[in-house]
Amino acid sequence: MLNEIPAEDAEHDWDLEYKRSVFAWASEKVQPEFAAHIWNAFLMTAVEEVPGAEVAKELKISIGAVYVAKSRVISRLRE
Numbered sequence: 001m002l003n004e005i006p007a008e009d010a011e012h013d014w015d016l017e018y019k020r021s022v023f024a025w026a027s028e029k030v031q032p033e034f035a036a037h038i039w040n041a042f043l044m045t046a047v048e049e050v051p052g053a054e055v056a057k058e059l060k061i062s063i064g065a066v067y068v069a070k071s072r073v074i075s076r077l078r079e
Contacts, residue, residue, distance in 0.1 A: 023077075030076045034069075041066045042073035 031039055037059050044050040044058070045066060056063040 026077045030073070033076065034073060037061060038069040038073065041069035045070045046074065 034042075041055055041059055041061065044055045045052055052063050052066045056066045059066070061069075
């Protein structure tokens with residue numbers, strides 16, 4: 001069965017799983033550094049791909065605050 005899976009697909013799946021694991025590990029480390037609304041704004045925009053205007057409305061913050069939150073969390077995750 002393994003020989004039937006194209007090598008590119010298996011490699012892609014492995015890369016995707018690795019990236020998810022790294023993200024989960026990094027998220028666990030940095031999440032406590034952020035207020036709940038900042039973390040939620042990041043998750044909704046960057047991970048769930050909810051439009052910024054919708055996130056702003058749901059979290060009752062400005063759209064600018066949504067994008068600042070996203071940027072700050074991404075920056076910290078990269079560190």
